[in-house]
Amino acid sequence: MTDVSGLSIGILGGTGDQGKGLARRFALARHPVLIGSRSAGRAQEAADSIGHGARGAENAVVATEADVVIVAVPYDGHKALLESLRAELAGKIVIDCVNPLGFDKKGAFALPVEEGSAAQQAAAVLPDSRVVAAFHHVSAVVLMDPAVDKVDLDVLVLGEDREATDLVQALAAVIPGVRGVYGGRLRNAAQVEALTANLISINRRYKAHAGIRVTDI
Numbered sequence: 499m500t501d502v503s504g505l506s507i508g509i510l511g512g513t514g515d516q517g518k519g520l521a522r523r524f525a526l527a528r529h530p531v532l533i534g535s536r537s538a539g540r541a542q543e544a545a546d547s548i549g550h551g552a553r554g555a556e557n558a559v560v561a562t563e564a565d566v567v568i569v570a571v572p573y574d575g576h577k578a579l580l581e582s583l584r585a586e587l588a589g590k591i592v593i594d595c596v597n598p599l600g601f602d603k604k605g606a607f608a609l610p611v612e613e614g615s616a617a618q619q620a621a622a623v624l625p626d627s628r629v630v631a632a633f634h635h636v637s638a639v640v641l642m643d644p645a646v647d648k649v650d651l652d653v654l655v656l657g658e659d660r661e662a663t664d665l666v667q668a669l670a671a672v673i674p675g676v677r678g679v680y681g682g683r684l685r686n687a688a689q690v691e692a693l694t695a696n697l698i699s700i701n702r703r704y705k706a707h708a709g710i711r712v713t714d715i
Protein backbone atom coordinates (compact mmCIF):
# COMPACT_ATOMS: atom_id res chain seq x y z
CA MET A 499 0.00 0.00 0.00
CA THR A 500 1.19 3.57 -0.71
CA ASP A 501 3.04 5.13 2.23
CA VAL A 502 1.00 8.15 3.30
CA SER A 503 2.67 8.73 6.65
CA GLY A 504 3.32 12.39 7.40
CA LEU A 505 1.16 13.73 4.56
CA SER A 506 -0.67 16.88 5.61
CA ILE A 507 -4.40 16.90 4.93
CA GLY A 508 -6.23 20.14 4.20
CA ILE A 509 -10.02 20.28 4.31
CA LEU A 510 -11.92 23.00 2.44
CA GLY A 511 -15.12 23.68 4.36
CA GLY A 512 -13.57 21.84 7.29
CA THR A 513 -15.78 23.70 9.76
CA GLY A 514 -18.80 21.54 8.81
CA ASP A 515 -19.74 18.15 10.22
CA GLN A 516 -18.10 16.12 7.49
CA GLY A 517 -14.90 18.15 7.44
CA LYS A 518 -14.54 18.07 11.21
CA GLY A 519 -15.25 14.34 11.31
CA LEU A 520 -12.58 13.56 8.70
CA ALA A 521 -10.19 16.03 10.36
CA ARG A 522 -10.61 14.28 13.68
CA ARG A 523 -9.87 10.83 12.26
CA PHE A 524 -6.81 12.01 10.27
CA ALA A 525 -5.50 13.95 13.27
CA LEU A 526 -5.92 10.82 15.44
CA ALA A 527 -3.87 8.96 12.81
CA ARG A 528 -1.10 11.57 13.36
CA HIS A 529 -1.50 13.43 10.08
CA PRO A 530 -0.98 17.18 10.22
CA VAL A 531 -4.47 18.57 9.59
CA LEU A 532 -5.40 22.01 8.27
CA ILE A 533 -9.03 23.05 8.54
CA GLY A 534 -10.18 25.50 5.89
CA SER A 535 -13.02 27.98 5.98
CA ARG A 536 -14.13 31.22 4.38
CA SER A 537 -13.29 32.71 7.79
CA ALA A 538 -9.94 32.19 9.50
CA GLY A 539 -11.64 32.63 12.89
CA ARG A 540 -14.19 29.86 12.24
CA ALA A 541 -11.39 27.62 10.97
CA GLN A 542 -9.35 28.13 14.12
CA GLU A 543 -12.38 27.46 16.33
CA ALA A 544 -13.01 24.18 14.50
CA ALA A 545 -9.33 23.25 14.72
CA ASP A 546 -9.34 23.94 18.47
CA SER A 547 -12.38 21.69 18.87
CA ILE A 548 -10.51 18.86 17.08
CA GLY A 549 -7.22 19.29 18.96
CA HIS A 550 -4.38 16.84 18.19
CA GLY A 551 -2.40 19.66 16.55
CA ALA A 552 -5.05 20.59 13.96
CA ARG A 553 -4.66 24.13 12.61
CA GLY A 554 -7.18 26.43 10.99
CA ALA A 555 -6.85 28.96 8.15
CA GLU A 556 -8.73 30.43 5.22
CA ASN A 557 -9.48 27.97 2.42
CA ALA A 558 -6.87 29.54 0.09
CA VAL A 559 -4.09 29.13 2.67
CA VAL A 560 -5.11 25.52 3.30
CA ALA A 561 -5.23 24.80 -0.45
CA THR A 562 -1.70 26.19 -0.80
CA GLU A 563 -0.12 24.53 2.23
CA ALA A 564 -1.65 21.04 2.46
CA ASP A 565 -0.15 18.07 0.61
CA VAL A 566 -3.59 16.60 -0.13
CA VAL A 567 -6.82 18.61 -0.10
CA ILE A 568 -10.33 17.34 0.65
CA VAL A 569 -13.35 19.30 -0.59
CA ALA A 570 -16.12 19.14 2.03
CA VAL A 571 -18.46 22.00 1.14
CA PRO A 572 -22.13 21.80 0.15
CA TYR A 573 -22.75 21.19 -3.56
CA ASP A 574 -24.17 24.73 -3.82
CA GLY A 575 -20.80 26.34 -3.18
CA HIS A 576 -18.63 23.64 -4.77
CA LYS A 577 -17.98 24.96 -8.27
CA ALA A 578 -17.39 28.58 -7.29
CA LEU A 579 -15.03 27.67 -4.46
CA LEU A 580 -12.92 25.39 -6.67
CA GLU A 581 -12.83 27.96 -9.47
CA SER A 582 -11.44 30.48 -6.99
CA LEU A 583 -8.69 28.05 -5.89
CA ARG A 584 -7.57 26.69 -9.27
CA ALA A 585 -4.02 28.05 -8.95
CA GLU A 586 -3.58 26.99 -5.31
CA LEU A 587 -4.77 23.44 -6.07
CA ALA A 588 -2.66 22.96 -9.22
CA GLY A 589 -0.42 19.90 -8.99
CA LYS A 590 -2.26 18.47 -5.99
CA ILE A 591 -4.45 15.49 -5.31
CA VAL A 592 -7.92 16.87 -4.57
CA ILE A 593 -10.38 14.51 -2.89
CA ASP A 594 -14.02 15.32 -3.55
CA CYS A 595 -16.64 13.88 -1.17
CA VAL A 596 -19.49 16.14 -2.25
CA ASN A 597 -22.93 14.56 -2.71
CA PRO A 598 -25.22 16.70 -4.89
CA LEU A 599 -28.50 15.96 -3.12
CA GLY A 600 -31.84 17.63 -2.75
CA PHE A 601 -34.31 17.05 0.06
CA ASP A 602 -38.09 17.24 0.01
CA LYS A 603 -40.91 15.66 2.01
CA LYS A 604 -40.15 12.27 0.45
CA GLY A 605 -36.54 12.43 1.64
CA ALA A 606 -33.20 12.78 -0.16
CA PHE A 607 -32.75 12.54 -3.92
CA ALA A 608 -29.85 12.98 -6.36
CA LEU A 609 -29.61 16.31 -8.18
CA PRO A 610 -28.66 16.42 -11.86
CA VAL A 611 -25.15 17.81 -12.46
CA GLU A 612 -24.26 19.23 -15.87
CA GLU A 613 -20.76 17.68 -15.82
CA GLY A 614 -22.18 14.29 -14.72
CA SER A 615 -21.20 14.39 -11.04
CA ALA A 616 -19.67 16.70 -8.47
CA ALA A 617 -16.34 14.92 -8.94
CA GLN A 618 -16.42 15.46 -12.71
CA GLN A 619 -17.33 19.08 -12.10
CA ALA A 620 -14.24 19.37 -9.88
CA ALA A 621 -12.08 17.74 -12.55
CA ALA A 622 -13.43 20.14 -15.18
CA VAL A 623 -12.75 23.17 -13.00
CA LEU A 624 -9.30 21.92 -11.87
CA PRO A 625 -7.52 20.70 -15.03
CA ASP A 626 -4.12 20.87 -13.33
CA SER A 627 -5.11 18.83 -10.24
CA ARG A 628 -5.65 15.11 -9.86
CA VAL A 629 -9.25 14.82 -8.68
CA VAL A 630 -10.23 11.69 -6.78
CA ALA A 631 -13.76 10.97 -5.56
CA ALA A 632 -13.99 9.33 -2.11
CA PHE A 633 -15.56 9.43 1.37
CA HIS A 634 -19.15 9.96 0.11
CA HIS A 635 -20.71 7.36 2.36
CA VAL A 636 -18.93 7.94 5.68
CA SER A 637 -21.22 9.39 8.31
CA ALA A 638 -19.96 12.54 9.99
CA VAL A 639 -21.78 11.45 13.16
CA VAL A 640 -19.79 8.21 13.26
CA LEU A 641 -16.51 9.98 12.49
CA MET A 642 -17.09 12.37 15.39
CA ASP A 643 -18.27 9.74 17.87
CA PRO A 644 -15.50 9.07 20.43
CA ALA A 645 -17.22 5.76 21.29
CA VAL A 646 -16.58 4.47 17.74
CA ASP A 647 -13.05 3.00 17.64
CA LYS A 648 -13.55 1.25 14.32
CA VAL A 649 -15.54 2.74 11.47
CA ASP A 650 -17.26 -0.16 9.73
CA LEU A 651 -17.32 0.59 6.00
CA ASP A 652 -15.51 0.54 2.67
CA VAL A 653 -14.66 3.85 1.04
CA LEU A 654 -15.11 3.72 -2.73
CA VAL A 655 -12.27 5.60 -4.42
CA LEU A 656 -12.67 6.76 -8.04
CA GLY A 657 -10.31 8.59 -10.33
CA GLU A 658 -8.32 8.70 -13.55
CA ASP A 659 -4.84 8.41 -12.05
CA ARG A 660 -3.74 5.12 -10.50
CA GLU A 661 -1.09 6.69 -8.27
CA ALA A 662 -3.65 9.15 -6.90
CA THR A 663 -6.38 6.55 -6.27
CA ASP A 664 -3.81 4.24 -4.61
CA LEU A 665 -2.79 7.09 -2.31
CA VAL A 666 -6.38 7.92 -1.39
CA GLN A 667 -7.14 4.23 -0.73
CA ALA A 668 -4.18 4.21 1.67
CA LEU A 669 -5.42 7.42 3.31
CA ALA A 670 -8.87 5.89 3.84
CA ALA A 671 -7.20 2.92 5.51
CA VAL A 672 -5.56 5.08 8.21
CA ILE A 673 -9.05 5.31 9.76
CA PRO A 674 -9.38 2.14 11.85
CA GLY A 675 -11.90 -0.29 10.34
CA VAL A 676 -12.01 1.44 6.96
CA ARG A 677 -10.88 -0.10 3.70
CA GLY A 678 -10.32 1.97 0.55
CA VAL A 679 -11.63 0.15 -2.52
CA TYR A 680 -11.00 1.28 -6.10
CA GLY A 681 -14.40 1.99 -7.64
CA GLY A 682 -13.66 3.04 -11.22
CA ARG A 683 -13.16 6.18 -13.26
CA LEU A 684 -14.72 9.53 -12.52
CA ARG A 685 -17.44 8.93 -15.14
CA ASN A 686 -18.84 6.44 -12.63
CA ALA A 687 -18.86 8.87 -9.70
CA ALA A 688 -22.47 10.00 -10.21
CA GLN A 689 -24.02 6.79 -8.91
CA VAL A 690 -21.61 6.70 -5.95
CA GLU A 691 -22.66 10.23 -5.01
CA ALA A 692 -26.34 9.40 -5.64
CA LEU A 693 -26.19 6.22 -3.54
CA THR A 694 -25.92 8.50 -0.52
CA ALA A 695 -29.61 9.31 -1.01
CA ASN A 696 -30.37 5.59 -0.57
CA LEU A 697 -28.19 5.44 2.53
CA ILE A 698 -30.07 8.41 3.99
CA SER A 699 -33.36 6.53 3.40
CA ILE A 700 -31.87 3.46 5.08
CA ASN A 701 -30.69 5.57 8.01
CA ARG A 702 -34.16 7.05 8.48
CA ARG A 703 -35.98 3.71 8.32
CA TYR A 704 -33.55 1.78 10.52
CA LYS A 705 -32.31 4.62 12.76
CA ALA A 706 -28.75 3.82 11.65
CA HIS A 707 -25.61 5.34 10.17
CA ALA A 708 -25.31 2.89 7.30
CA GLY A 709 -22.18 2.35 5.22
CA ILE A 710 -21.36 -0.12 2.47
CA ARG A 711 -19.05 -3.16 2.25
CA VAL A 712 -17.87 -4.71 -1.03
CA THR A 713 -17.65 -8.52 -0.91
CA ASP A 714 -15.17 -11.01 -2.41
CA ILE A 715 -12.14 -8.73 -2.65
Ligand SMILES: NC(=O)c1ccc[n+]([C@@H]2O[C@H](COP(=O)([O-])OP(=O)(O)OC[C@H]3O[C@@H](n4cnc5c(N)ncnc54)[C@H](OP(=O)(O)O)[C@@H]3O)[C@@H](O)[C@H]2O)c1
Pocket residue numbers: 510511512513514515516517534535536537540541569570571572573574575576579595596597598633634635636637638639
Ligand atom coordinates in the same frame (compact mmCIF):
# COMPACT_ATOMS: atom_id res chain seq x y z
N1 LIG B 1 -22.40 15.28 6.73
C1 LIG B 1 -22.12 14.06 6.31
O1 LIG B 1 -22.32 13.04 7.05
C2 LIG B 1 -21.50 13.84 4.95
C3 LIG B 1 -21.07 12.55 4.58
C4 LIG B 1 -20.48 12.37 3.33
C5 LIG B 1 -20.32 13.43 2.45
N2 LIG B 1 -20.76 14.67 2.83
C6 LIG B 1 -20.57 15.79 1.88
O2 LIG B 1 -19.61 16.65 2.47
C7 LIG B 1 -19.92 18.01 2.16
C8 LIG B 1 -19.98 18.79 3.47
O3 LIG B 1 -21.01 18.28 4.29
P1 LIG B 1 -21.36 18.98 5.68
O4 LIG B 1 -22.51 18.26 6.25
O5 LIG B 1 -20.12 19.13 6.48
O6 LIG B 1 -21.85 20.42 5.13
P2 LIG B 1 -22.03 21.83 5.84
O7 LIG B 1 -21.80 21.69 7.30
O8 LIG B 1 -23.33 22.37 5.36
O9 LIG B 1 -20.90 22.71 5.15
C9 LIG B 1 -19.53 22.54 5.39
C10 LIG B 1 -18.83 23.89 5.35
O10 LIG B 1 -18.81 24.40 4.03
C11 LIG B 1 -18.68 25.81 4.09
N3 LIG B 1 -19.61 26.40 3.12
C12 LIG B 1 -20.96 26.44 3.19
N4 LIG B 1 -21.47 27.05 2.10
C13 LIG B 1 -20.42 27.39 1.34
C14 LIG B 1 -20.28 28.07 0.08
N5 LIG B 1 -21.36 28.49 -0.61
N6 LIG B 1 -19.04 28.27 -0.40
C15 LIG B 1 -17.94 27.85 0.28
N7 LIG B 1 -18.00 27.23 1.47
C16 LIG B 1 -19.22 26.99 1.98
C17 LIG B 1 -19.02 26.24 5.52
O11 LIG B 1 -17.79 26.65 6.12
P3 LIG B 1 -17.41 28.19 6.39
O12 LIG B 1 -18.70 28.94 6.58
O13 LIG B 1 -16.62 28.08 7.66
O14 LIG B 1 -16.63 28.61 5.20
C18 LIG B 1 -19.51 24.97 6.18
O15 LIG B 1 -19.14 24.87 7.53
C19 LIG B 1 -21.27 18.00 1.42
O16 LIG B 1 -21.05 18.18 0.05
C20 LIG B 1 -21.84 16.62 1.69
O17 LIG B 1 -22.60 16.13 0.61
C21 LIG B 1 -21.34 14.89 4.06
